[in-house]
Amino acid sequence: MSNAKLPVHVGIIMDGNGRWAKKRGLPRKLGHREGGKVFRKIVEACIDLDLQYVTFYALSTENTSRPKEEVEALVKLFDEYLDDIREMSDKNTRLRFIGGLEFFPKTTCKKMQDAETATASNTGMTCCLALNYGGRSEIIRAVSQIISEHATGISPTWELSEENFANYLYTRGMPNVDLVIRTGGERRISNFLLWQAAYAEYYFTDVLWPDFGKENLATALGDYAERNRRFGGL
Ligand code: IPE
Ligand code: IPE
Ligand code: MG
Numbered sequence: 396m397s398n399a400k401l402p403v404h405v406g407i408i409m410d411g412n413g414r415w416a417k418k419r420g421l422p423r424k425l426g427h428r429e430g431g432k433v434f435r436k437i438v439e440a441c442i443d444l445d446l447q448y449v450t451f452y453a454l455s456t457e458n459t460s461r462p463k464e465e466v467e468a469l470v471k472l473f474d475e476y477l478d479d480i481r482e483m484s485d486k487n488t489r490l491r492f493i494g495g496l497e498f499f500p501k502t503t504c505k506k507m508q509d510a511e512t513a514t515a516s517n518t519g520m521t522c523c524l525a526l527n528y529g530g531r532s533e534i535i536r537a538v539s540q541i542i543s544e545h546a547t548g549i550s551p552t553w554e555l556s557e558e559n560f561a562n563y564l565y566t567r568g569m570p571n572v573d574l575v576i577r578t579g580g581e582r583r584i585s586n587f588l589l590w591q592a593a594y595a596e597y598y599f600t601d602v603l604w605p606d607f608g609k610e611n612l613a614t615a616l617g618d619y620a621e622r623n624r625r626f627g628g629l
Contacts, residue, residue: 400620402573404448405441406588406595409434411579411603424468429605431472438522440609442486444616448521448569450493452587456529459498470499473526477506480513487519493565494528521569528565530589537563566591574619576612578604596622 409430416426434451441449453473459466483490492507499507540563541555553559561567572592575584580601584592598615600607 401444401446401616402596402619404450404570404572404574404591405446406450406452406572406575406592407437408452408575408577408579408585408587409604409607410577410581410585412605414579415603415605423465426605427465427469427472431476433605433607435476436609437607437612438483438488439486440612441522442488442520444612446520448523450523450525450566450569450572450588452525452528452585454494454526454528455586456495456527456532457586459527470503473499473524474503474506477503477510480506480510483510483522484514484517487517488514489517489519489521490514491521491523491569492526493523493533494526495532496526498527523566523569525587529586530584531586533565534590561590564590571595574598574615576600576615578602578607578611594624594626596624 412426412430413423414426415429416423434453438449438451454469458469480490490510492511496504496507537560541560545553549555566588569591572588572595574597575587575592575595576598577584578600580599580603582599584597588595596619598618600611600615602611
């Protein structure tokens with residue numbers, strides 16, 4: 396595929412871990428563990444494909460109300476992943492974390508900050524992880540930040556525009572999303588990158604996340620390359 400037809404920013408909703416486990420009579424947390432392995436494989440595949448930005452939806456704000464045992468297992472998995480971060484630096488990849496990160500234990504937050512700092516000057520792909528992320532809460536947070544910054548009046552040189560607003564989102568500095576891939580069979584966005592994916596193409600597959608492979612990713616990108624993006628024009 397020519398690079399011209401490659402999306403610059405891909406969002407991936409990694410759904411279906413629980414059902415994958417259920418089908419095998421396993422506890423849900425083993426589905427998440429398998430999903431974590433696939434996440435690592437797909438990050439590699441994205442790097443090999445020369446993608447520039449990939450945002451993985453790993454935990455939504457809504458997911459934090461799942462049973463404590465499941466949420467704890469997920470937090471533990473993220474924490475373990477953060478211990479292997481050197482791998483990313485070796486691949487010249489930048490790591491970024493978006494979402495309500497204060498939800499995580501202080502030690503985990505520190506690992507996230509350290510990983511971002513350690514990989515900040517890498518020049519390859521940006522691998523962004525959305526954790527305790529919600530599109531609506533991101534927008535509310537941006538609005539309240541703008542209000543508090545301008546509590547004493549808006550400076551005459553500042554104007555509220557789409558571009559300026561985007562600078563208050565977690566994804567500050569990242570381009571809009573071109574393609575959202577969702578595994579697991581549901582056809583919805585579940586509060587993912589509402590602002591950033593306003594004009595994205597959507598690709599839905601019934602494949603459960605732990606069964607998702609490089610070939611499935613290639614199929615999604617091939618499908619995207621065939622789309623005619625008009626952005627409301629002719
Ligand atoms: C996606 O898999 C991972 C997270 C939401 C954390 P699910 O846990 O939603 O799996 P299903 O949808 O129940 O199969
Ligand atoms: C979306 O999946 C969130 C993540 C994959 C992290 P969910 O399984 O939480 O979404 P719903 O409940 O089907 O909308
Ligand atoms: Mg799900």
